[in-house]
Amino acid sequence: MGVAMAPAPPRLFASPRARRQVLLHLLLVGLLLVGAAVLLRRQIAFLTDAEAARAYVRGFGVWAPLALIVLQALQVVLAPVPGQVLAAVAGYLFGPWWGTLYNVVGIGIGSAAAFWLSRRFGRTYVERMVAEDALATFDGFVERRGLLSLFVLFLIPGLPDDAICFVGGLTPIRLRKLVVVAVVGRAPAFFLANVFGDLIATGDTEVAIGLLVLLTGLSALGYANRDRIARRLDGWRR
Template identity: 55%
Template sequence: MDTTLDRLRIWLTKTRVFASPRSKRRFLIHIFVLGFVFAIATIFIQRQFSFLTDAQALREFIRGYGILAPGALIGFQALQVVAAPIPGQVLAVVAGYLFGVWWGTLYNMIGITIGSTIAFWISRRYGRAYVETIIHEETLARFDTVSNDHGHPALFFFFLIPGLPDDILCFVGGLTNIPLWQLIILAVIGRTPAFFFVNVVGDLLGTDQIPTATVLAVILVVISVAGYLNRDPIIRLFEDSS
């Protein structure tokens, strides 16, 4: 029993991402505040703009604001890469719902590109000391080893697999000697497939194809959970081949 608990404790320590308990508390506070604001905003919108419950009417309403709506989406997507207040996949569903598959994917990837570039630049500009205030030292060290030994293929693979902490990779990548433009290409190409399919889910929801959207969403969730639960074995594969 004690051995099992010890192993569990070790596993939890190794998989910790936050640099400190304080960082974790700050993150959770941000999530709570954003959730509260979102809930209040949702109630207000439902009362004041009841027509927004109609998917097609909502899409036309948002599109009526022209470039402002896509601009807001792009800004939020860029922000989540750097600060992670909202999961990028959630924004991708919203984008697909509002703008359709192709435009939604385009707006998402523009935001991802901007956010990734900022994260790469911050990491490269302020160095490891700053990154260690964001990412737990042991987590950073593991990705350091993999990215330094395997470079482009490893980073691309981690960006490609859903469920892996790809936003962390943006900061890790900035600490490597890989040119910035190459890092951006790796991040964009690697992350596009997953975001495309999440946008498909949003588009299906926006066109009232609920059963199909549900099936695809379940498949994506299963893949993401599998990637997340197997992140340590995946990282070890690269570590063992170093």
Template identity: 50%
Template sequence: MRLFESPAARRQTLLRTGVLALVVVGVGVAVTRYAPFVTDPEWVRATVDRAGPYAPLAFVALQATQVVLAPIPGQTLAVVGGYLFGPVGAVYSVLGVAIGSSVVLVLSRRYGRPFVQRVVTDGVLERFDTFVDDYGLLGLVVVFSLPTFPDDAICALAGLTSIRLRTILVVLVLARTPTFVLATLVGDGLAGAQYRLVVGILVGAAAVVVGVYLCRERLLAALPTA
């Protein structure tokens, strides 16, 4: 299996990045026009504060749940976390992802391939089935560091390997943290109407994805097989 083994896979990666950027910008414009009070950071933080300690706990639980059930991309929730909680939202996102990933890894290791086949779609399973076996921990670092890849699904597949679960979890948290920090800064920027910052981060993220796409063959050649 290869990260960019087909033109369809490469187009899907670029498409997902573009759609995510358009959604973030579209939501920001819509909120500014039809619900401007929501863009007032003081109003947002006051609303969150009224929920007391339960708001962060609920958000962490939601991030953990999305890893297991994958109804919402984790980076999208990280944007929401930045909007609601400011920069500390990155901590809540990473904590939630760590908890959810721990659950997935344990279930994958305990119940094996039948569990993975239930939680991972056929298309993703076909494309990434032997990824961890082929590229090992370094491959996990690459995938978890780059946006748009199905890292939650690959987390489940990683649980089928002989790599220690603790090692996989540490690699996952360290590799995914920068992406969640950037997503959180986007949300915090939207809350503070810092649209130049938001656009700058989105453009930078898109540039990284495009750069990886253009250098895909060199990237694959540089990855030693496990």
């Protein structure tokens, strides 16, 4: 009798080519950011002064938080910049509470868009964003275990929550419920990222580094054990 093989862990990228394309895009974005920082170093030097930066941002009125909300929504659908990076920037510029509020609004809009897009265009569209094995795993998982387990997936740092949004849209669960679960589940991690940005702004470097180490460690553990987490949740009794 053969030995049963453990299921392969879900992959975030559909193929090595897709992974290379994403890495290339991230490299290009990084180079552009570095180039812009070099060219505009005198103009943006004030950003190292949190009070000056916050005063400057306040001068834009509603446009500054609106820009953050739009960027956060776009990163869910297009993933140009990790959402936690934007959350840390929001904490630096707006403080932990307002920054979290703006991030949560953006995450809600982006999650709703991801759910709607996958539901509107179907599995073929989602397969461009998520690997086929991950799609099959999480699709069946969400339908079997329901919203509570989906909430836990969003709550645990390190799991591909943007990809899970696309997969969740393929289920018959009502869109409103999916959005609420995505927002509530992702809010704690985004709040902590905003707190990190605020700690940098207020000069509490040691605490900020400790929080960064904690968040990075939790994310690494979540990512490394993503298949085990899915199996444990799938074994829960309803």
